[in-house]
Amino acid sequence: MIEILKLINIKSCILIFTSMLITSTVLLTVLGYLQSLYNIYEVIAYPEVFREKPVVVVSSYALAPFTSLVSTDVLGNMLRDVQDVEYIFYQILVIAYINNSRAVIVRGIEAKDLKIIADYRIIDGRDIDGHCFYCIWVGKNIAEELNIHVGDVIVLSSPFLSIPLILRVSGIIDAGYPYNYELLSSISLAQSIRGVAKGYVSMAVVVFSSREDYLVFVERLGLDRDRMSLMERAIVALKYIGREIRPHVYEHMTEMLVSRLGLPRDIYILISFATAFIMSIGLYMIGQSIATMNSHNLEILYEQGVSSIKIKISLAIVLVIFIATSIKLSLITTKMLSNIISLTIVGYPLKVAISKDILLATSIYILFFTLIGLATVKIHGYREETI
Amino acid sequence: MGNSLRVLVHTFMVLLAIFLRSKAFLLFIISISLPIAIVTVFSSSIMTLYRQTELILDLYSRQTSVYVDMTYYSNCAVVRVLYADIVYKNKSFSIQIHSVDNLDTYKEIMSIKILKQIRNGYKHFLSIGRSIAELYDIDVDSDITICIEGYCINRTVIALHDGNEYLGYIAITNNIDGYGHTINFCRGYYNYAIQGIVEDLGKSIESIARFLSIFTVAPYLIVMYLAIDRVWNLYRDEISVLYNIGLDRGSIELCLYLAVLSIACVGILYGVSVGVVALHIGLWILKLLGIYMFTVSLPIFSSLAIPIAINLLVVTLSVAIIIRRTGDRS
Numbered sequence: 001m002i003e004i005l006k007l008i009n010i011k012s013c014i015l016i017f018t019s020m021l022i023t024s025t026v027l028l029t030v031l032g033y034l035q036s037l038y039n040i041y042e043v044i045a046y047p048e049v050f051r052e053k054p055v056v057v058v059s060s061y062a063l064a065p066f067t068s069l070v071s072t073d074v075l076g077n078m079l080r081d082v083q084d085v086e087y088i089f090y091q092i093l094v095i096a097y098i099n100n101s102r103a104v105i106v107r108g109i110e111a112k113d114l115k116i117i118a119d120y121r122i123i124d125g126r127d128i129d130g131h132c133f134y135c136i137w138v139g140k141n142i143a144e145e146l147n148i149h150v151g152d153v154i155v156l157s158s159p160f161l162s163i164p165l166i167l168r169v170s171g172i173i174d175a176g177y178p179y180n181y182e183l184l185s186s187i188s189l190a191q192s193i194r195g196v197a198k199g200y201v202s203m204a205v206v207v208f209s210s211r212e213d214y215l216v217f218v219e220r221l222g223l224d225r226d227r228m229s230l231m232e233r234a235i236v237a238l239k240y241i242g243r244e245i246r247p248h249v250y251e252h253m254t255e256m257l258v259s260r261l262g263l264p265r266d267i268y269i270l271i272s273f274a275t276a277f278i279m280s281i282g283l284y285m286i287g288q289s290i291a292t293m294n295s296h297n298l299e300i301l302y303e304q305g306v307s308s309i310k311i312k313i314s315l316a317i318v319l320v321i322f323i324a325t326s327i328k329l330s331l332i333t334t335k336m337l338s339n340i341i342s343l344t345i346v347g348y349p350l351k352v353a354i355s356k357d358i359l360l361a362t363s364i365y366i367l368f369f370t371l372i373g374l375a376t377v378k379i380h381g382y383r384e385e386t387i
Numbered sequence: 388m389g390n391s392l393r394v395l396v397h398t399f400m401v402l403l404a405i406f407l408r409s410k411a412f413l414l415f416i417i418s419i420s421l422p423i424a425i426v427t428v429f430s431s432s433i434m435t436l437y438r439q440t441e442l443i444l445d446l447y448s449r450q451t452s453v454y455v456d457m458t459y460y461s462n463c464a465v466v467r468v469l470y471a472d473i474v475y476k477n478k479s480f481s482i483q484i485h486s487v488d489n490l491d492t493y494k495e496i497m498s499i500k501i502l503k504q505i506r507n508g509y510k511h512f513l514s515i516g517r518s519i520a521e522l523y524d525i526d527v528d529s530d531i532t533i534c535i536e537g538y539c540i541n542r543t544v545i546a547l548h549d550g551n552e553y554l555g556y557i558a559i560t561n562n563i564d565g566y567g568h569t570i571n572f573c574r575g576y577y578n579y580a581i582q583g584i585v586e587d588l589g590k591s592i593e594s595i596a597r598f599l600s601i602f603t604v605a606p607y608l609i610v611m612y613l614a615i616d617r618v619w620n621l622y623r624d625e626i627s628v629l630y631n632i633g634l635d636r637g638s639i640e641l642c643l644y645l646a647v648l649s650i651a652c653v654g655i656l657y658g659v660s661v662g663v664v665a666l667h668i669g670l671w672i673l674k675l676l677g678i679y680m681f682t683v684s685l686p687i688f689s690s691l692a693i694p695i696a697i698n699l700l701v702v703t704l705s706v707a708i709i710i711r712r713t714g715d716r717s
Binding site: 162 | 414417418453455470483497498518550551552553554557572578579580581583584587591592594595598599602607609610613614616620
């Protein structure tokens with residue numbers, strides 16, 4: 001085997017390894033961005049701090065969190081007599097147009113709740129105040145981008161209102177991602193921007209101290225306890241049909257929104273994996289190339305009596321090493337690229353999100369197509385007989 | 388001259404025929420057409436999204452809204468927006484005040500409803516929003532003190548107004564100059580916020596799709612080089628024959644370029660067609676799932692121009708590199 005490997009041209013190795021590195025980097029980057037785009041609502045709406053707790057996010061059956069509405073009275077009735085609610089807070093999310101320049105998300109939240117979910121600090125100005133009706137707080141990154149300072153007046157146009165709001169910047173906040181890319185306001189001002197009366201919010205986050213109580217609550221909603229016990233978390237979408245409220249349960253915020261559009265989440269995964277499949281077909285050529293680029297030497301070996309299978313197994317080992325190394329390196333390259341490339345949506349920067357599923361699927365695709373390519377090469381007289 | 392041209396055409400036709408008969412043709416076409424097909428799907432999706440957006444915006448076009456403009460137009464209300472501390476019955480609170488020159492225009496543009504008003508005859512108009520009035524128990528004919536940046540004046544509340552929630556929390560007055568910011572509120576004949584948001588989202592999605600489409604082409608560039616290398620391997624014997632019958636190297640190279648580029652153009656056309664068909668199949672599936680797109684757009688050339696140019700450039704460069712490499716060897 002060592003003899004076979006010694007005959008492989010170093011230039012062909014560099015070319016093949018570079019091709020694999022580029023392909024796997026592009027694959028991971030494209031799939032990572034698609035995943036990130038898919039997860040954006042989840043990131044905006046779901047507080048990272050409660051990931052490990054039994055949490056129910058109550059929202060309404062809407063197209064996006066910015067149009068969702070839920071009555072706090074309805075929620076109060078649902079939570080009546082439920083013990084062990086560790087924490088409950090409300091938030092309003094609304095999309096608006098700032099200073100005639102771009103779209104922005106306004107988050108209406110109380111200061112104490114923001115402190116728990118984001119542990120923010122005030123960079124300049126004063127703390128969030130629920131009483132000031134014309135005060136707005138600006139996330140650090142959006143303030144830098146739009147050159148906004150404390151005391152500035154901003155014009156906020158809401159799609160739900162026929163007149164724009166003139167607001168004064170009262171503070172610049174550093175609260176981490178995603179809050180640094182948003183405007184933050186009191187609940188009452190956000191309700192006004194959203195064009196709804198008091199008592200309505202975009203979503204309520206209910207954190208339970210025990211899993212048992214979480215299950216009692218979901219059972220009260222008329223949901224299947226066994227199914228719910230399998231979920232890490234739940235998003236309950238309330239669908240109002242006349243006076244009747246029907247809850248629907250989803251595991252992910254985006255799943256709810258995509259389902260509302262009529263597209264199940266599986267379709268999205270299918271599209272991502274189909275894209276990966278199409279992009280991997282080129283690897284078939286790369287798999288063949290390790291043999292075709294070294295054809296003269298390999299033909300000599302063949303004529304000396306080394307079997308075609310033995311040659312291919314040796315080349316396959318080289319390819320597997322190349323694939324493993326290129327995937328490892330492409331993970332680093334993808335993260336570096338993600339820091340350089342600035343893709344944004346509603347002001348939020350998109351960062352590549354590579355899940356274990358994506359990594360596994362990408363590795364399988366690359367391995368499969370490369371080895372299939374190698375397998376189709378005929379070492380003796382390959383030029384006439386292979387495609 | 389005529390004879391040499393005929394030889395060139397014949398050489399080109401021979402190379403093309405060899406190419407089309409070879410199995411590497413399929414690989415070359417795949418390496419060209421697949422990335423172009425993906426780019427076409429991205430590009431057509433963006434155009435479809437735009438057309439869809441235009442239709443949605445058209446639905447909202449009859450909905451008027453107020454927007455803020457820095458230049459003055461005839462259908463605008465000029466307002467000085469300032470912040471003041473109000474002192475009333477030993478209570479103090481902050482409020483936003485709109486100081487307006489033409490009260491009637493302002494009321495019309497902002498859709499202000501006057502809930503209660505005392506007789507006219509006061510030199511200065513002052514109206515307090517309903518929400519603030521209820522919160523601090525202020526009624527018409529109340530005397531309040533307005534302090535702006537340390538300068539205080541006394542005024543009587545002439546009216547109570549209402550509008551949306553925001554207007555319920557502001558005060559409206561006149562004849563306060565030299566403070567705050569001047570803003571023109573103008574009535575527009577479309578929903579300004581929706582238009583702005585949709586356009587902004589469209590730009591974001593377009594930049595993401597454009598990035599992904601150009602990025603998708605990248606891994607195929609090396610594959611294209613490898614495919615052309617395979618083609619060259621197939622041509623080697625035939626080119627030796629062409630040399631032996633007396634054709635010069637330059638003519639053979641030119642014919643080779645033309646043959647490969649012709650096939651590349653066919654691959655590009657094939658890729659665009661596949662992309663359009665794939666998009667229509669995708670939209671048909673969406674329709675089955677209950678999502679109806681009003682319009683389906685064909686890709687526009689400008690969005691495909693960069694990926695196509697990159698493809699053709701790489702094909703030309705690949706041929707040049709391979710000819711140079713093998714030429715040096717021979």
